[in-house]
Amino acid sequence: MTSHPKTHALMARGAEFLGSEHAIMCGAMSWVSERNLVSAISNAGGFGVIACGAMTPELLDAEIAATRSMTDKPFGVNLITMHPQIMDLIDVCAKHAVTHVVLAGGLPPKGSVEAIKAGNSRNGGAKVICFAPTLALAKKLLRSGADAMVIEGMEAGGHIGPVSTSVLAQEFLPELSADHLVFVAGGIGRGEAIAGYLEMGAVGVQLGTRFAAATESIAHPDFKKAFFRAGARDAVASVQVDARLPVIPVRALKNKGTEAFTTKQREVAGLLDGEGIAMSEAQLQIEHYWAGALRRAVIDGDIENGSLMAGQSVGMVKKEEPVADIIASLLDESEAALTRR
Template sequence: MFHTKLCDILGIKYPIIQGGMAWVATAELAAAVSNAGGLGIIGAGNAPASFVRQQIRKARELTDKPFGVNVMLMSPFVEEVMDAVCEERVSVITTGAGNPGKYIERLKSLDIKVIPVVPSVALAKRMEREGVDAVIAEGTESGGHIGELTTLALVPQVVDAVNIPVVAAGGIADGRGFVAAMALGACGVQIGTRFICAVECTAHENYKKAVLQAGDRDSVVTGRPTGHPVRVLKNRLTRQFELLEKNHAPVEEFEKLGAGKLKAAVVDGDVEYGSVMAGQIAGLVNEIKPAAQIIQDILGQAKVVIEKVRGMI
């Protein structure tokens, strides 16, 4: 019922991609999502190539299904990470925080699928011209680094502008969001925040609890003056960022305050002074479940929603 062109391109059962969240999206989570029929993604973040390579090899021990790596193009290790991804011949890469254009030819020559995250129609069209396999149109509702347009506004405009599959991301956590994305013309969805609370996710329990306890207004955007805003959950760290903005502090102070804070939250469990990246959909996440159950819940609810809509027509 939910087989789309994206499934054929990626060799997966369901058109669900797990977001490549740095420190959160480890081999364990990626393998679990892939084993459940979606596409698991290892988040490279700012990690060196040795870590990424180790994660790829661990994922291969846990699944024989396709999985991918998310490469953050702002990483100081991006060149060596790309080398590792190519040498390990992963099935797919998704990219964020930039334009992967200069890597596309090499990746495609190795039959690695390339799916960049795009925050605008202009970048989506450019990526299509450069030969990517699909694009992820990510709305500002997402956790982590964000653009300005909402998912509802961005996805249909990207769908109308390109002829390659479009994956919707941002504000999707259940079957209702899944169906809404398909109605907008997407061939699949990328889900991040919901998978933080998967059993297989290795994030610190404090991080998971912060997401479970979040309400509809608990996510805020920090660091806008840097040009690279980040959506996180409110805590003492976000109040420090607010003070920097109020005082018109230089960009260097924002960068200094944010350095290492994601790892502090995800790995060390510091949810007061760490960066608890999560999307606006966090208020819908209220239970920790295996990744396979999360996917089946989404698909089951989607079927119910579709039947309900059919009954209204």
């Protein structure tokens, strides 16, 4: 195995925290980050993360068990904070002695962080990783028990915030990196970028788009081909058409599905006008739309009408590669960049 001493030295805190060889996490991508991709990433020395999404506790139970049968390396589980059964999902993670739980989608509900950290007698509780869109919120989450943070810029695929990765890194890392563990995500496609964020104080990185088109990804061949054809400017953020609908922008490759979401928002806004549904139901309809649209693209290969969620790094994804090769090339590029310095 090629040695990457400079990169591994800067990743040491992150790798120790994750229990993996390399502090390279895979972003939790619904329908994509499942047993095959997650186990492949962990087996290659990275850190795979199961995307629970809208799974029931029973489905998550089966997915964790299946992943465990495919790897003896550490992996995590990503839970959406607004999931109506989040406490039951936390119990499932504890049952399987999952070592790391990633909370995404908003502020963790009361008692959830404590429940994750309590865990079970076998693992003494799991580590909690949170996302934070602002420095103030990051500090609050760390005070509330989060063990590590992921800062994710707007270049990422899927649900995004309004600020770029480079700006977030400049704002968060000088303030937090000395005393806390911070991973950087969003728009990372090559090792040179990894080297830069590590030098700024990050303990590791998270990538999604590069891994979505990996050989081990179960994504439909047509879904992957759409990535290979796309450039950075093809990955666009969705538009909010009604200020009353708290729609988090989603970055995806532009297609008929992108236009259909605008229509869906107008439809839901019309129901709100007629007081046919409550605001919470309106939000739920939007989220269900995305889940269905993403499944159509990833599983069914409907690249015209489904949602092709991708980050702006998609322009650097040119071919299907095994996960191990992707990780090796990222490490090689990072090491070369650090050596040139």
